[in-house]
Amino acid sequence: MTYWVYILASKPGGTLYVGVTNDLVRRVHEHREGLAEGFTWRYGVKKLVYFEPHDAIATALQREKNIKHWPREWKIDLIIANNPDWQDLYHEIVR
Template structure:
């Protein structure tokens, strides 16, 4: 099995949050930015990548995503603030 990524998207600082998992963070983030699909992220305009974690095993990434989805909003915001207190869009950093 190959690795994976857990990531958090938002529409603005302290806005709506979405936790996702993927095996290709650049591609998946680009798809969110382009509005591909008809889901939650498109309805809420969630295009700003504010947090991500890399895992060598996709199964671990999937488990982490499931765990994080059960966290309170405050815990997710705290995680973002630890590494990205300005809520910068990290897409340009990973897409280069």
Template structure:
């Protein structure tokens, strides 16, 4: 099984959300459609701007914790390194 660490944004340079899941397409869909109550729904955080795969849940959870503890600048640098235009990557994964 693959586990995913992902970052959603409200807009380029906007509010960020970091999460982990074993089904990236389903989970991002839930955020986009407002089916996931909480932070992302409250702040309109729906755009998938970054994701990475991991082989175990332990590794994915540790990576999520590490990223959450980084400064905002480091998080933005991570996003921009792979997605400089802050493009919504959902369509790429949902194909």
């Protein structure tokens, strides 16, 4: 099984959310459709701007915790290094 660490954004340089899941398509769909009430729903954070796979849940959870504790600037640097135009990557994962 693959586990995914992902970052959603409200807009380029906007509000960020870091999460982990074992079903990236389902989870991002839930965020996009407002089915996941809470932070992302409240702040309109729906755009998938970064994701990375992990083979073990422990590794994915640790990576999520690490990223969550990073300064905002580091998170933005991670996104820009992989997605400089802040494109919504959702359509890449549903192909």
